[in-house]
Amino acid sequence: xxxxxxxxxxxxxxxxxxAITIVAFFGAAVWTIWISLTRSRRFPDYxxxxxxxxxxxxRLFGDNAWTTSLQNVLVLAIGSGLAIIFGFILAAMxxxxxxxxxxxxxxxxxxxAVSLIVTGLVWRWMFNPDLGVENFLHSLGWTGADFxxxxxxxxxTYGIIFAMIWHGLGFYMALMLAGLKSINSEIxxxxxxxxxxxxxxxxxxIVPMLKFTFLTCAILLSLGVVKTYDIVLAMTNGxxxxxxxxxxxxxxxxxxxxxxxxxxxSAAVMMLLMTALIFLPLxxxxxxxxxxxxxxxx
Amino acid sequence: MNxxxxxxxxxxxxxxxxxxxxxxxxxSTIAVMAFLxxxxxxxxxxxxxxxxxxxxxxxxxxxxxxxxLPTTWTFEPWVKAWSEVCAGMTCEGVSHGFWTSMKILFPxxxxxxxxxxxxxxxxxxxxxxxxxxxxxxxxxxxxxxFQIIMIPLVVLISTIGMFGSIWxxxxxxxxxxxxxxxxxxxxxxxxxxxEIINAAIMDSGSFWRIFFEIVLPMSANIMxxxxxxxxxxxxxxxxxxxxxxxxxxxPMTVILANTVITSFGEVRYNVDMAAALLTAIxxxxxxxxxxxxxxxxxxxxxxxx
Numbered sequence: 001x002x003x004x005x006x007x008x009x010x011x012x013x014x015x016x017x018x019a020i021t022i023v024a025f026f027g028a029a030v031w032t033i034w035i036s037l038t039r040s041r042r043f044p045d046y047x048x049x050x051x052x053x054x055x056x057x058x059r060l061f062g063d064n065a066w067t068t069s070l071q072n073v074l075v076l077a078i079g080s081g082l083a084i085i086f087g088f089i090l091a092a093m094x095x096x097x098x099x100x101x102x103x104x105x106x107x108x109x110x111x112x113a114v115s116l117i118v119t120g121l122v123w124r125w126m127f128n129p130d131l132g133v134e135n136f137l138h139s140l141g142w143t144g145a146d147f148x149x150x151x152x153x154x155x156x157t158y159g160i161i162f163a164m165i166w167h168g169l170g171f172y173m174a175l176m177l178a179g180l181k182s183i184n185s186e187i188x189x190x191x192x193x194x195x196x197x198x199x200x201x202x203x204x205x206i207v208p209m210l211k212f213t214f215l216t217c218a219i220l221l222s223l224g225v226v227k228t229y230d231i232v233l234a235m236t237n238g239x240x241x242x243x244x245x246x247x248x249x250x251x252x253x254x255x256x257x258x259x260x261x262x263x264x265x266s267a268a269v270m271m272l273l274m275t276a277l278i279f280l281p282l283x284x285x286x287x288x289x290x291x292x293x294x295x296x297x298x
Numbered sequence: 299m300n301x302x303x304x305x306x307x308x309x310x311x312x313x314x315x316x317x318x319x320x321x322x323x324x325x326s327t328i329a330v331m332a333f334l335x336x337x338x339x340x341x342x343x344x345x346x347x348x349x350x351x352x353x354x355x356x357x358x359x360x361x362x363x364x365x366x367l368p369t370t371w372t373f374e375p376w377v378k379a380w381s382e383v384c385a386g387m388t389c390e391g392v393s394h395g396f397w398t399s400m401k402i403l404f405p406x407x408x409x410x411x412x413x414x415x416x417x418x419x420x421x422x423x424x425x426x427x428x429x430x431x432x433x434x435x436x437x438x439x440x441x442x443x444f445q446i447i448m449i450p451l452v453v454l455i456s457t458i459g460m461f462g463s464i465w466x467x468x469x470x471x472x473x474x475x476x477x478x479x480x481x482x483x484x485x486x487x488x489x490x491x492x493e494i495i496n497a498a499i500m501d502s503g504s505f506w507r508i509f510f511e512i513v514l515p516m517s518a519n520i521m522x523x524x525x526x527x528x529x530x531x532x533x534x535x536x537x538x539x540x541x542x543x544x545x546x547x548x549p550m551t552v553i554l555a556n557t558v559i560t561s562f563g564e565v566r567y568n569v570d571m572a573a574a575l576l577t578a579i580x581x582x583x584x585x586x587x588x589x590x591x592x593x594x595x596x597x598x599x600x601x602x603x
Contacts, residue, residue, distance in 0.1 A: 009505030010424040017417040017476060024473045025439045028447035044453060090337060093330045106589055107338050113585035115534030117551045118578045121558050122344045131567060135362040174593050227443050230536045237559060251445040261449055268445045275443055
């Protein structure tokens with residue numbers, strides 16, 4: 001009897017997790033893909049639209065707001081990618097000067113504990129001309145300073161990038177710091193003996209050694225950018241017009257404001273595709289890593 | 299030139315005995331510290347502005363000196379933000395949202411950590427066929443965008459009749475957190491020496507007894523990491539609360555966004571900023587109290603390879 005239970009118990013314990021995976025992830029994703037091929041509007045209509053299966057997708061790609069969303073994702077990904085570069089520079093500096101390491105690390109990381117909604121609101125106020133950051137710059141003598149970025153459809157996205165960098169900087173710094181600490185300390189003395197300059201040491205030796213960390217950061221950043229929603233809502237609420245929409249904003253808007261389930265589903269499927277495209281290198285990377293680790297273990 | 303630069307390369311490693319070298323080290327140190335201080339200012343400035351403004355009177359805010367300290371310190375904006383400020387139709391401050399967020403937080407923590415810890419333990423220490431495949435699928439699920447499963451979950455939860463309740467929000471948080479937490483727990487438990495478990499099985503220990511008597515008491519460290527990760531995720535969430543919470547059961551972030559974005563009439567920036575700070579304080583407290591674990595928590599969420 002105890003033998004049978006020791007076989008059954010672990011399997012029973014897995015049931016909730018299995019159920020969640022099958023129903024809430026796999027089933028739900030299939031449901032969304034199915035619905036995106038139907039004529040569903042406010043309520044799900046399960047009959048496939050055989051005359052024109054890609055009707056929702058055709059409409060989606062004819063929608064200017066969707067095109068803007070796709071462009072914004074690219075701009076946001078490239079722009080907030082600066083957070084990785086700045087994160088690396090900060091980490092390198094903190095690692096070299098051991099002074100006040102704890103202080104700076106704590107300070108650079110705190111925005112991460114602040115929700116994206118609060119981050120967005122705070123930067124909305126920082127960009128607000130009524131509150132006077134712009135006035136302050138003018139009073140310093142920089143009279144040409146135009147800090148009212150969020151009101152202009154050409155610059156609103158850059159304002160969001162600013163806030164995203166503020167929020168994410170510490171995270172990438174922490175990842176880079178962990179990467180830097182794992183580097184063999186003999187590198188530094190070897191570089192010194194060879195008379196390698198600081199710049200060359202970092203660009204030609206340290207950065208290539210951290211390529212795995214850089215790639216992880218880039219993948220995490222891209223996955224985050226595809227999901228960008230809260231910060232856009234808090235800073236510009238998509239505006240001016242539809243100039244700061246993102247795919248995630250588009251899906252929620254199509255579902256909640258327009259009440260169109262089929263349309264929202266087709267946009268959500270495109271988000272899944274984007275995530276899969278970003279994910280492919282990550283899967284290959286982990287496979288390569290485990291292979292390497294096994295080779296080392298042998 | 300080259301020699302002087304390489305001297306600074308070695309700076310942190312060699313004992314600064316020669317005076318000439320020492321001076322050069324200090325030069326580069328000053329430059330680096332100056333840069334770090336400027337970056338620190340960029341990071342802390344928004345918080346400073348918001349804190350300072352939340353204590354100012356509206357008259358002083360109208361003057362436009364954002365960086366100035368309040369001439370007269372007033373706590374009125376904080377009181378108003380807590381109990382009076384209007385979000386859409388209702389005017390009961392952010393306090394209602396605070397208690398809703400608390401009520402969402404606890405069931406979310408218990409459910410997600412309970413399920414994930416047991417699953418991680420079963421996958422790590424018991425021989426189960428397809429365990430590797432299941433872990434890989436969980437890894438994929440951990441990164442799936444919420445939007446792809448949002449609408450079917452709305453349909454499913456309203457079919458059960460839970461829609462608009464605190465439990466709906468808590469269950470969705472559990473679903474979304476389960477894959478990542480399971481991976482974290484599994485990675486922690488797989489390092490428990492198999493001898494301990496084998497001995498426990500010999501000793502007629504059952505699956506549950508081993509979990510509660512041996513494995514759980516060993517998991518204090520990972521529990522703190524996971525707790526921090528979950529508290530900040532659940533507290534800072536907006537979309538799940540907005541989509542699954544009902545009119546009276548919206549979390550604090552939703553109330554805050556409604557207060558600030560959809561406010562009519564004269565904007566009282568000091569009250570809005572006090573409300574934002576009230577929303578930000580709980581996770582910030584967790585961060586400053588448990589900083590080291592916080593870093594481990596977020597990086598555990600990031601690198602699991």
